[in-house]
Amino acid sequence: MKKLLLMFLTFFKIGAFTFGGGYAMIPLIEEEIVKRRDWMSKEEFLDIVVISQSFPGALAINSSIFIGYKIGGLKGAILSLLGVVIPSFTIILLIASLFMQFRNNYYVDLVFKGIGAAVPVLVLTGVISLGKALNKNIVTVIIVIVSCILTLVFKVHPVIIILVSAIYGIIFLQKKVK
Known part of the structure; x- marks a missing residue:
């Protein structure tokens, strides 16, 4: 049960602090799941990413489900899915409710421009990391x-x-x- 909770918190952290979608999450998921926690090998992770891309839906969601299932069965799949989705869902609800008030704010615009500039680098990092395992x-x-x-x-x-x-x-x- 402790491992399942840790997995939920790991995916929650990844979901909360990653912008740019599933491809930007790949390096963070790999860092946490493969390198830091040693829950699976790099080859298994690469296989999961490839399979996740082949299924319809978001890469981050598909990957979290497959990784969660491999680590903790059905409960693991559900908890990892919730972990990766809850932060984004909450943030989107918050932004949607406040966006109209701040959409023309100069500083908010700068924040999104800064985040937007970092996303391609995160995607490139994921490509390079996955390429090393080929x-x-x-x-x-x-x-x-x-x-x-x-x-x-x-x-x-x-x-x-x-x-x-x-x-x-x-x-x-x-x-x-x-």
């Missing part, structure tokens, strides 16, 4: 380069790239089972 070989490098080109140059939707990559992995990257 099995680096020529096939992986080609998939990354082709995915970037398709997304940035040809504006192919990321879902299509994820599905094609998943199919490629199923067909060509199977481990031989004896």
Whole structure:
């Protein structure tokens, strides 16, 4: 029970102090779950992030559910979900109720500009961290380069790239089972 409470508080902290959505949360979740608490390996974490991206819904919510389930079963999934959602939900309710009063405030505008500038760095940190865990070989490098080109140059939707990559992995990257 103590571990479940600690997991709830960990996800609550992550949900309360992360701006920019799920991708900005990835480095913080990894730091807490993999490095600080040692609740799972980096490879397991990477697998969960990949699976979470494949499911509909927010990355942070999907990741918290999968991580919570791995650590504490159904109770863990529910508590980690509540932990990551309650802070955002509360903050959004508070902001929505006060926004009209402060929307043109100079300092509030500066705060959002500062937060907005930090979010891409948090996302980049997550990309670099996850990239370190990849099995680096020529096939992986080609998939990354082709995915970037398709997304940035040809504006192919990321879902299509994820599905094609998943199919490629199923067909060509199977481990031989004896």
